[in-house]
Amino acid sequence: MLRAIIVDDEELSMRRLARIAGELGGVEIAATFFHPSEACAYVRDHHVDVAFLDINMPEIDGMELGLRLRQLREPLQIVFVSGYDRYAVDAFEQDAVDYVLKPVNAERLAKTLERLSRRARPPQPPPSAPKLGVRMFGGLRFFRTDGPGRETPIKLRSPKTEELFAYLLCKGTASREEVADTLWRGLEPDKAAKNINSTLYYIRKSLAEAGLEPLLLAGRYDIRIDAARVDCDLYEYERLVQHAGKGKRPGLQAYF
Incomplete structure (x- = not known):
């Protein structure tokens, strides 16, 4: 099962995402953070597969946080979660797995989790020719x-x-x-x-x-x-x- 963290300065959004992810399964929310600095400290010392990141946060924005987290732990899959769609292009330039608009719903998050699961699977060798x-x-x-x-x-x-x-x-x-x-x-x-x-x-x-x-x-x-x-x-x-x-x-x- 994938281990994930959520970083969001909005408590209701964070709780909603954690609840829906828990109901869908396939991912364990290992920790949640309001402050990016706390997330960096956690990732430095713990195994994490996925980070769900809000973009508009007071300390540093989610784009910068994604870069810092990947410097601490590579490979780390990033999913940006935002109330605005204007950052989508920048997000995918960072090779984000997905860009999810708030409020998050189960149907949309299920697609994100499937993408994460596909990336986590080791590539299968092509069948050998007879x-x-x-x-x-x-x-x-x-x-x-x-x-x-x-x-x-x-x-x-x-x-x-x-x-x-x-x-x-x-x-x-x-x-x-x-x-x-x-x-x-x-x-x-x-x-x-x-x-x-x-x-x-x-x-x-x-x-x-x-x-x-x-x-x-x-x-x-x-x-x-x-x-x-x-x-x-x-x-x-x-x-x-x-x-x-x-x-x-x-x-x-x-x-x-």
Whole structure:
């Protein structure tokens, strides 16, 4: 619960604000003050989240008081409460959470408390995008992963489709000529090129049906995988090998 103070030289206004805030809940009125100097002394020695400040006061005005309180305790949320609307622009230039006109009513104060609550909540990280999961050791598997333990299998069209995809995942980048020579050796170039394009199409189709964004980048001469969006046990193995200082990236012969 947020801890708040009220500073106002008008007793009736102060009591009204404290009563309504108490009825609405979500904030504890820790102390009330008629004099700004007393509020400064309190904030210096106590934890306070929010200060409700009147603006027209005899010692110093609420604008100046807000600056002093924030120097004593940062971050401190400020809500200005005034019978006049002419100070609103100045208030928001101080990054005030709200500017509430007197007499305060429950409906209006509830909106202020909701704003205070939103500011007090820690920001939530954006949901992570799903990734392609690949397991090569212990049997080839493809799946969509939405986090630990959240896997959805992806079925590719044929063994040849799986073979091409696994080959590209291992290589990272491969020329079309290299792919044709490795997976369609002996075929005429035009026939091999047609097979490559149709197989790439079916890989992309399976990924799209699984709700994954395209991660195959096929150019005129080469094809590459966006490895940053793939969770693959082979990549993890390579990182461990490199970390252990055991040499360069293992060649394809280590896996086939």
